[in-house]
Amino acid sequence: MLRCWKCSDDHLEEARCSGDSDASSQFHFPHKAFWVSLPASLLLVIIALGLTGHLGPLEPPSQSSQIVRITAPDLDGLLINQSVVVDRQNDLVTYSLMSPENKTSTVLFDIKHGLICYKPVDQDSCFLEQMGQSDYDNVHALLQEQQQSHFHLCGNETQRQTEFRGVLAATQVELSTHVQDLCRDRPVHWTKRAEGPGKQRLVYFCIDICFPSNVCVSVCFYYLPE
Template identity: 55%
Template sequence: MVRCWKRSEASLEDPQNMHCGPMSSSRVPHKVLWGCIAAMLLIVIIALGVTAHLGLQHKAQSSLQVVRFPDHTGDLISQSALIDKHNSVVTYSVTSHANHTSTVIFDMRHGLVCYKPDNQDSCFLRRMERLDYENVQSQLNKSEQQVRQVWVVGNQTEKHTEFLGVLSSSRVEASTLQEPLQSLCQQASVYWTRRSDGPGKQRLIYFCIDICFPSNICVSVCFYYLPE
């Protein structure tokens, strides 16, 4: 039985002052319905956001794997060497056939080699090895001045290819590097690399830098990103 009552005789014809028991309970399903709709919309929005984020992340990762740069087809490599005898540093500026100039620093004091491609906002590090020390020391010994710049033209008398895998998870803060590496990489992302036999068929070469030493030994250093 539905019970209705009125507050006063004056409000008899006012529908707002009329109260019935079952009406208040009929509002509950509507609240539940709207709550369910709001929750479903929230789930859909979150799912779309996660999907878009993963799509952008995948696109960014796939864009890292590009074809080899530069692709040298000629016999000559144009480069200059800045010899800093006082700090035991030799800086090579290597110009490709596409007129891109990459920088390679051999820091003998700290035992590091740093590669900075012209068209990349990244620097790549590796530890110097015995042959690196020998090549740098030969340059320093030939220099009678503390700082001088020489031009080196490679004729590919002896050339071989080296592969370096980029360790994306081993990122280095540029501020922790010593000069002159810090100045070279202050606006770039810095990564460690390690020597490898090759990228494998499933990996594309990221880029290559050809560099020649006074001993007429030319090295094509090719980088690729290691799978995480």
């Protein structure tokens, strides 16, 4: 026989309890309520931590940008030093080309939008063109490279080619955000691939770009007739 006590408003009253009595049920109820409410409480805690950032991002963090250096001898045997920033998250490859006067020109490959933007150091404009298949092929090695941070191209193994771009008259240019960031306060001109300027046209400047695929391209610009 189990003897227990229950409390009334005025005095303690003795009650006779059995295994299936109401008092026994009341004794086990708090434990049942605890286990029922525990998952809900944990869920609320997880949501709160997620909102405050303590659990970190729900998706894995993207890889940071990688800096790659490319060195190659020019036609005179002097080394060309180029640094490349590879941003895989935004599909961007940005070349920084150092001149002998320690001035830097920039070439941006905006792969997502299929654009190449040239920002020469000695010009007050930017020059834009659509990427061709050869451009995609040349930057593919940089996007796929995960570990190597320095490419040294040998002169006797490097293919060299010259390409010409004709600068078009002023046109309405719709720019991507990355091109806008690169060419702040500069007018942007469309260009198109051309066979060459001919004797009557003057080549204004050239930019040399070397790729890990042992290809160096000299891109030269001239203005088309208005």
